[in-house]
Amino acid sequence: MTPSPDDSEIRELSQSGIQFIATYVGSIQIKASLRDMRSTELRLRVVKAAIHAVASKVPKKELEPDRPPTEEDSVASLLVGEGQPLVKNVQVALNVSSKAISMSHADPAQPERNGGLVSRHQLNFISFAGAGDAPHQDLLGYIAKVKDDRRCHVVRLHDVRVSRVMMCVNKAMELNAAKANEKLRPKEVAHTSEPSTGESRGNQPMKNGEDGNSKTWDWSISREVFDSLSRQSWYHGLLTREDAERMLVYVGDFLVRQSSRIPGQVILSGRDGARVQHVLLMDENTGQVRAHDHQFQTVVDLVNYYYVNKQPIHSDDVLIELVRPIPRREIVPEA
Known part of the structure; x- marks a missing residue:
């Protein structure tokens, strides 16, 4: 069982964030919105299918080919984009904070690029995250939307369990929501008879x-x-x-x-x-x-x-x- 974050980790998540070394494997488009995926089980299956689709495009030596292949989930696969995944396969520093999940270059072989931003997704636009099945249980995928582009981004963790990173992501989301609610107080507004066209x-x-x-x-x-x-x-x-x-x-x-x-x-x-x-x-x-x-x-x-x-x-x-x-x-x- 993965322990909950302690006080010092919560402070880190609220401020600069907690950093992990990972490989940004790549991303693939997700065709369905969260409202189309009405159950948590289906959402998790879609993330697993996306992880498999991205990982299958990476050279076999990167993902230990001696493991058995993943059984395809045909239902979830229908919700994953038909186009080719964007394969990155770059080493990154994965930072999880109460504001965003971001990745920056962290490859000892290319020190001139280190620290450069690879991607950044605000937590408000991250809808779901999950881990892959064997042989991809060391891969984590999260679905994020940027404008009209909804993608599952896949990372492979180095020397840390996926459950550990998932715990940080979940706590970061809780902190983000608590901070947003803290700033808000209902305001009294006079009644009018004009309905809103958005309701x-x-x-x-x-x-x-x-x-x-x-x-x-x-x-x-x-x-x-x-x-x-x-x-x-x-x-x-x-x-x-x-x-x-x-x-x-x-x-x-x-x-x-x-x-x-x-x-x-x-x-x-x-x-x-x-x-x-x-x-x-x-x-x-x-x-x-x-x-x-x-x-x-x-x-x-x-x-x-x-x-x-x-x-x-x-x-x-x-x-x-x-x-x-x-x-x-x-x-x-x-x-």
């Missing part, structure tokens, strides 16, 4: 100009619904979509809020990758709580259903996995 109504996207963008809804949150919501740590009350998006750092982060634009509306906000999705939970005609084709007695029932059963809220345009509820910050009055 989804019943898991269907709003169209620009729908309802004339000026409809005043004739219902509001009932006292019973409000009381049950107010007891939930993930309910943030009146909160703008901009503040909600800043609080949701990693895939699976979610919260529930009262809309600052639509009086009486309750919204589930969750990150599904590079984007934050917003789903309106109250039917504008009946006031009933629903998501996609499911109807619930209360918002609490809806959240509990998808959170406990680990089922994503999805439709053709929206997929939100409820993995990590973001608690509201309690504001303590000054003495």
Whole structure:
């Protein structure tokens, strides 16, 4: 069992980062987004398939050919890009911090290049990481998106277990999220009757100009619904979509809020990758709580259903996995 990082390592991750010597094997495009890969098991299989695809292009002497070949995962392989992997095969210093995963040249045979940046990916744009299967268990792959290019980057660790690096990556992500949440406090914003065109109504996207963008809804949150919501740590009350998006750092982060634009509306906000999705939970005609084709007695029932059963809220345009509820910050009055 890999031990958790101690206090000194946590400080390093929060500051300059922890460094490992590795070989940057290369990268390959990933065709599917995280919302298309709805289970952690499938995501891990895709990373393993990507590692195999990249490693298979490296000269055999680099990857110990006496080991048995990896069994191909045909389902996961369909989500890996069809183009040739970008093979780098360069020795690097792999740095993991609460801000980014970066690689710089660290080859004793080429001292003039050492320290030069090979790649840098902010943690906010790294969606998943995992280790390879035999014969590639010393390889680690992580999926990162730069603009519209989503790739799995593969590194081979020197003199350190993949589980050790994975532990640092996971802790770095926790620290990054905690730091982001620390800086945020909900801001009170006056109600307006103008809906946002970026939110989804019943898991269907709003169209620009729908309802004339000026409809005043004739219902509001009932006292019973409000009381049950107010007891939930993930309910943030009146909160703008901009503040909600800043609080949701990693895939699976979610919260529930009262809309600052639509009086009486309750919204589930969750990150599904590079984007934050917003789903309106109250039917504008009946006031009933629903998501996609499911109807619930209360918002609490809806959240509990998808959170406990680990089922994503999805439709053709929206997929939100409820993995990590973001608690509201309690504001303590000054003495």
